[in-house]
Amino acid sequence: MLAHYGYRDGSGEYFVAVDAAACTSCGRCAADCPSRALEMTAILDGLDEKSVAAVREASRNTLKEACAGCDHAGRAPCETACAPKAIRVTWKQG
């Protein structure tokens, strides 16, 4: 499952996408996020629960600010922390 969090507004587009199938539940992305915008959350995998990375509810509408200070070319701390490359940041203005 590919979970997209974020939004596009008049100023640009700000998204974090998590590939829940590839996520290994390690939690390193959340630990390395300087804005503490990520958390581990339980989702359904069939009828079982799996812990996967997700953008915190409180940060879903503020990714423009939360991700502003990080690299926007695939080397944000959450992205480099993720061995299976399950997390992707899109932060584009204009």
Next chain:
Amino acid sequence: MAGGEHWRWAEMRGTVPGADFKTAAVRTAGIDVGSVGSKAAVMLDGRMAAWAIMRTGASSPDSAERVLARALEGTGLAVGDLHYVVGTGYGRVNVPMAKKTVTEISCHARGANHIWGKSVRTILDVGGQDIKAIRADETGNVAAFLMNDKCAAGTGRGMEVIADLLGVPVAELGETSLRVDEDPPPVNCTCVVFARSEAVALLRKGWSKEKVLAAYCAAMAIRMHALLQRVGVEREFAVTGGQSRNVGVVTRIERALGFSRLPVPEFAATGLDPMVAGAIGAALYAKAFHEKAARG
């Protein structure tokens, strides 16, 4: 705003004719407490049997209790007769009688699969305060989703604001917006607060209600179309949630996509109402969880 209360929409309940509440092996319920509407679906062996839609009150536990009690009215069943209840809803809702909570995303995908069948691939759920674009596989599991609640424009709440402003009952907004020869340019701002002031300005300029609504619905459709494109649109396409009733927005999304949504079923007798999709999905998950627990 003569008359007032144009935002108000009809609460409803129904029982599927012939539903046998006594002999069913597995009785489950799904409760979906949304930001604007609360929905309950009671299912017997995975088939829709009774349902209710009510306005959500200040407390989610109370709303959950009331809507389930309403759905169970006249069925001879009490809450204690249900084998399993699953709760879902806006944000981190609290549904006290639910054994488990499942995300709205999963419930809408599963509910849409039940309503329209396994060919449903893309679901647009437009709720009271958020919009979800969901891609699902043929079993009703979620393949991808995008949720947007940054702004209430175009959602049920946003539409209620516009209904009150224009003095058009909320149930007639969509039809009214289609009574224009050609769509005017969409309103610029997709934020509900600014959209309201923009609508006021257009009315002052002498625009008709129809034209203002057309501009508003067109803006909402553009926004929803963009969300759909991010998750990827595959046919078949279905719309769930309260705004599945708003033909003004839905028709314009269909124009943007170049194809139509799956038709809304005749739900008065079957209860397979796109507005109840989340509760239906929750009731189906309840059955699956119950059966899994019974297997041990």
